[in-house]
Amino acid sequence: MNVTIIGAGNMGRGIGTRAVAGGHSVTFVDANPEVAEKTAADVKAAAKNGAKVSTASLGDAVLGDVVVMAVWYGTNIEIAKQLGTKLAGKVVVDIANPLNSTYDGLATAPDSSSAEDLAKAIANGAKVVKAFNTTYAGTLLAGEVAGQKLDVFIAGDDADAKAKVTQIVTDGGMRAVDAGPLSRARQIEAMQLLHIVTQGTLGTNWGSAIKIIS
Numbered sequence: 327m328n329v330t331i332i333g334a335g336n337m338g339r340g341i342g343t344r345a346v347a348g349g350h351s352v353t354f355v356d357a358n359p360e361v362a363e364k365t366a367a368d369v370k371a372a373a374k375n376g377a378k379v380s381t382a383s384l385g386d387a388v389l390g391d392v393v394v395m396a397v398w399y400g401t402n403i404e405i406a407k408q409l410g411t412k413l414a415g416k417v418v419v420d421i422a423n424p425l426n427s428t429y430d431g432l433a434t435a436p437d438s439s440s441a442e443d444l445a446k447a448i449a450n451g452a453k454v455v456k457a458f459n460t461t462y463a464g465t466l467l468a469g470e471v472a473g474q475k476l477d478v479f480i481a482g483d484d485a486d487a488k489a490k491v492t493q494i495v496t497d498g499g500m501r502a503v504d505a506g507p508l509s510r511a512r513q514i515e516a517m518q519l520l521h522i523v524t525q526g527t528l529g530t531n532w533g534s535a536i537k538i539i540s
């Protein structure tokens with residue numbers, strides 16, 4: 327698959343690393359072209375099975391089948407509005423944790439989530455999928471925590487779109503956990519708020535993962 331990652335910061339780098347390790351080609355887009363170039367150069371080292379790594383500007387980018395919004399809540403919505411109909415038919419992955427200004431609660435309405443707010447803002451025909459918001463950037467580079475595969479919780483209303491994201495997750499050596507419809511993003515985002523506020527208590531320094539074990 328061709329994956330466009332908008333935002334070549336910590337999470338763009340982490341998701342890009344897992345995607346190319348699974349043989350999927352990645353194009354990085356960033357507000358700062360030098361950041362996109364640097365991330366692309368670093369991520370290339372992880373590429374397998376002919377996966378290609380490139381960069382583009384937002385205006386010129388030929389979007390891949392899957393577009394990952396690796397930016398903050400609010401910016402994801404601005405970019406979706408900017409891209410408009412270019413997103414039609416695409417799978418758009420929302421990874422944001424919509425924290426409030428004091429980082430101790432969510433900025434979204436109780437009956438919504440970042441993913442649902444994005445879906446409302448997006449061009450008709452795009453399929454929004456929630457994923458990767460519980461996997462810290464550093465753990466994505468490694469692809470595991472304590473020798474265990476990362477769980478990636480996936481929510482969305484379109485089965486084909488979820489299957490595409492599941493494929494990227496699985497090929498990248500992680501476990502996809504289907505959490506249900508897009509509205510389930512409310513619980514996934516709240517679950518990650520708990521994971522964020524307990525970093526200090528646990529002293530895990532953003533190196534932990536949420537995993538369901540059995």
Ligand SMILES: NC(=O)c1ccc[n+]([C@@H]2O[C@H](COP(=O)([O-])OP(=O)(O)OC[C@H]3O[C@@H](n4cnc5c(N)ncnc54)[C@H](OP(=O)(O)O)[C@@H]3O)[C@@H](O)[C@H]2O)c1
Pocket residue numbers: 332333334335336337338355356357358361384396397398399401405421422423424458459460461462463464532
């Ligand atoms: N960090 C984590 O471990 C983690 C884990 C799970 C989920 N998340 C979520 O992932 C998202 C990204 O987090 P991050 O840590 O990767 O942030 P980050 O390191 O700041 O990366 C975001 C990148 O997007 C760029 N950007 C900003 N506006 C843009 C635009 N309009 N077009 C293109 N690029 C733009 C930023 O450039 P500038 O720096 O120049 O603004 C920056 O390079 C957030 O929603 C966060 O909640 C993060």
